[in-house]
Amino acid sequence: MDSSHLAAVSPEPPTPQGLAHADRFRGDRSISTHLERLPGVGTTRAQRLQPLGLVTVRDALIHFPREYKDFSGAHAFTDLSEGAHAAVSGVVTDIASRTTSRGQQMLTVVVKGTGGSVRGVWFNMPFMAKKMSVGMRVVFASVPKRVGHVWEMTHPEVRVCADGEEQGREEWLAVYPLADGVRQSDVRLAVRAAIDHAGDLVTEAFPAAMLAAKSLLPIADAFREIHFPTSVATMAASRRRFVYQELFMLQVALRMHHSQQETRHAAPALPINAKLDSRIRQRFGFHFTAAQRRVCGEIAADLARTQPMNRLLQGDVGSGKTAVAIYALLATVATKVASSVPSDTDVADTQAGEVGGMSYQAALMAPTELLARQHMATLERLLKGSHVNLELLVGGQATKRRQQAIDRIASGEAQIVVGTQALVCGSARFKNLGLVVIDEQHRFGVVQRGTLQQDQADPHTLLMTATPIPRTIAHAVYGDLDVSTLDEQPLGRQPVGTYRVAPEQLDAWWEFFRKKLREGRQGYVVVPAVEESKRGLESISSAFENLSNGPLEAFRLGLVHGRLSTKQKQSMMEAFRTGELDVLVATSVIEVGIDVPQATLMTILDADSFGLAQLHQLRGRVARGAVQGICAAVSASAEQSHPRIDAFIATTDGFKLAEQDLRLRGPGDLVGTRQSGAPPMYLADLLRDASVVAEARRDAIELYDRDPGLADESLQRLKELILDRWGETLGLGQVG
Missing domain, CATH: 2.40.50.140 (Nucleic acid-binding proteins)
Structure with missing residues (x-):
């Protein structure tokens, strides 16, 4: 794990910014020394430490205690x-x-x-x-x-x-965190040897004045105290030093990114007047909630400017994010390229013409092909009879069909393009891209935000997530974004009744499940694993067989999971949507965005193997209809404690569950960095350290506003580390 930003130690060799190495060597001592060369470590112990990523003195120094x-x-x-x-x-x-x-x-x-x-x-x-x-x-x-x-x-x-x-x-x-075969004594010995060998060689990131002003321990003292604290006070002070540095550097990097977004290219102005706003809303068969109207107003204000919109839209399951996204898509294609003013014609009658009358294009990206196709079906249904040109671009398309889509996108004929990462990873080039909407942003990653930018101008960007993020976390990991929140459910939407089912209660639950199916409802049975796992979880194949020949043998069952072909998954989902199937047995492939209003029953087998956020997303699949949804979380054992399931059944508030999930498992990958190759937050606990998050954000904004290029000589080491840690991930390049 690359955590150089924490330790003021940059990865070697080489470093992207060509950092100087002279200050890291004194005689035979170096932070690059391999652990096996240190007294007491040796070859055998060094080999045992490798699964933890501990190879050099640097690695040992930044392997922080838990x-x-x-x-x-x-x-x-x-x-x-x-x-x-x-x-x-x-x-x-x-x-x-x-x-x-x-x-x-x-x-x-x-x-x-x-x-x-x-x-x-x-x-x-x-x-x-x-x-x-x-x-x-x-x-x-x-x-x-x-x-x-x-x-x-x-x-x-x-x-x-x-x-x-x-x-x-x-x-x-x-x-310390361990791996199989590694003892605490192995790690402690290596860390002690590393500190004794070169703990004083790490270059300080902060200028002396900043250390004094913020009451931060010098870096060498912080390393010694975090690994071998002499008191509770120094233990806390050393941890605060590294947490503050981690968050401060991220916030400065995000300010750099935000500044570059503002100044690098102009985005097209896409104004939405009252007439266009009214016509777009008429396309929907329902009235927007107050929250949807507020967020549409925030988006409209962004689109009207030539500064690229960079907005995160978060909302609980079923809060109406997709409708808001479609509103923005239609507003974009209603604007002609030459005039950059909204068309006087109905948005449904907008059609691509020659240059001068051609509309801007909009792209909607989804994390899975299943969800992309569902978004496409929603748009086709909403825009039926209109002249808006829709195009689908997904990985499962035939070569010829895919090339036709790419050509239509390049010519500008395709106005709204719906797709998966094929839009990012493929060869598609847009002629006049005005807006990019990325659904389930946390599954894409920071890097992919900028990949659809064009040479002439940047599109506006709207990121959406159904995984609610507490405000503290949003500021910490999305500090370069404006955040909009849908905090209201559509009128008449009822909370899902959620229950825990112990093994001895399972027969009674299936009887209830069958009763509701006979009343005309449809349901899901969710299984966590495609194959038998080492934990003994029931595979989807064996679950399907057991259900078909057991408690649900009288009903029509379908099977869907990630290893089916696109055509097979699409066919099965369509059969379920049209009522040809009573029950869909599925993995978490149905977690995001699947919309079948008449499906109001859900049984989650081995529920304790799912994360809390994932459980909430799954439950959202049965909250789409007028009838109250019912969800059962089946636990593997009645005796074991299940804090995730306890939290899951206690509330249907996604924001409360998001905070509880963070407490149970940590911040995870909210920055979207696993897909992008950058390490996630390492030491900071974004809930526990909320006050430090706010402090680091304030300080970073103040510093960057005072010295945007970090040109002050005392800030050069800090600047090098920020660019080295975040430069590639956020596309910062050289600053100043």
């Missing part, structure tokens, strides 16, 4: 318990070493204290014997186990007590 354990030595011997971490202090009474039958060097050290003793055991670590002597007072920290009548700790952490040290002095032990 929590801390007590290292004071105040734990009583009489309170020791197997499997529970403990730190005990005492006097060394015996040191012995021998070779085991397997040829391993085994060192044992017995420490005796008030009320008992413990034996520390190390394998192939003879250097540990030099650190202790009989009569020395030490602290052992590890997870004890009972071996006969003796308490034993394998590879415990050791702290030699200072002369005159008070009993129970405050000390803390870092606990």
Whole structure:
């Protein structure tokens, strides 16, 4: 994982901006030194550390602890318990070493204290014997186990007590993220060796005045204290230093990106007057909610300017985001290229003509072909009888059909283009692209925002997500975007009744499910895995067979999952939509955007294997009709705790669930960086650190407004690190 922005250490070699390396070498010491060369690490341990991405001193320095354990030595011997971490202090009474039958060097050290003793055991670590002597007072920290009548700790952490040290002095032990086969002691030893070797060689990112003004620890002190804290206060101060730096650098990078969006190219002005607004809304068979009207107004104000719109539209499942997006698409194609004024004709009668009468084009991108085709069907239904030229561009098209679509896009004949990432990754070139709408933005990634920009001008960009993002998070990861929120459901929409079903209740649930199907409803059964997994989850194939020959044998079942061909998936979805099927057994391929109003029942098998946000998205599939939807989350065990399912059944508020999801699993990939190749947020907890997020944002805006090019000599290291970390991801290039 590349986390150079945290440590003020840039990836080598080479670095995109050609960063100087002279300050990283002093004699034989370097942050690029391989861990195997450090005392106490060696080749075998270094190989064990590689699955964690720990190869060099730099890697070890930025492998931050996930929590801390007590290292004071105040734990009583009489309170020791197997499997529970403990730190005990005492006097060394015996040191012995021998070779085991397997040829391993085994060192044992017995420490005796008030009320008992413990034996520390190390394998192939003879250097540990030099650190202790009989009569020395030490602290052992590890997870004890009972071996006969003796308490034993394998590879415990050791702290030699200072002369005159008070009993129970405050000390803390870092606990690190691990991989299979890697012990905490392996990581701690490597980190200690890395700090001793080159912890003082890391170049400071912030100027001295900023460190003082923000009360931030200098970088070398921060590294030492975050790995080996001397107090709770220094532990907190070191973490704050890295969290602030991470968030501050991201915010400055986003300001750079936003500034470039404003100044690089002019977007076409797409004004929406009252007449056009009225005509577009008449195309819909319902009245917009107050929230939809407000957001349409915000979008209309953006489109009227030549500064490219860069807006994130977020809203809960079923809040009407697609209708708002279509409003923007129709407003775009109603504007002629030559005049950049809205056409006097009905938007439904807009048709591409020769240059001078040609309309601007609009693109709607979806994360999956299934959703792209559904958007296409919605537009075809809405614009039936009009002259708006629609075009579909997806990966599953035949070569000839795909080329025809590409040609129509290039000529400007295609006015509204709906597609998947084929729009991004393929060879499509737009003649007069005025607007890009990206549905489910979090599935595309930051990099792909700019890939549809043209040489002459940038299109306006509207990003949509049905995964609500708390305001703090939105500011942190979408700081370069204006954010609109649909916080209102359409009139008459009822919340989905959600229930947890334990294994012993499953028969009763299927009886209820069958009763509702006989009343004329349709339903989904969602299964988490296509094939049998190591966790023993039920595969979709076996689930389909069990349901067809068991509780749902009297009904018409269909099967859809990601490994079916596009044609097969489309055919199955159409059969379900038209009522030829009663139940659709599916994986999470139906998670986003599938709209079948008469489907109001859902059973989610092995629900505890889904993420909370994903569960909420799935539930949204049965919230589309006038009849209240019903959803059952089937848990694998009645005894186990299921905090995600507890939260899921407690509320249907997507914003509350989004915050709870972040608490349960962390911020994940909200920046969309896994697809783009950039690392996600590493140390910052965007809920826990909300105050730091706000502080870093304010400070970044103030700095950038004062010095947009970061030209001040004291900011050069910071500038290099920001460009090195975010330059490629956000397309920053050189600044200043």
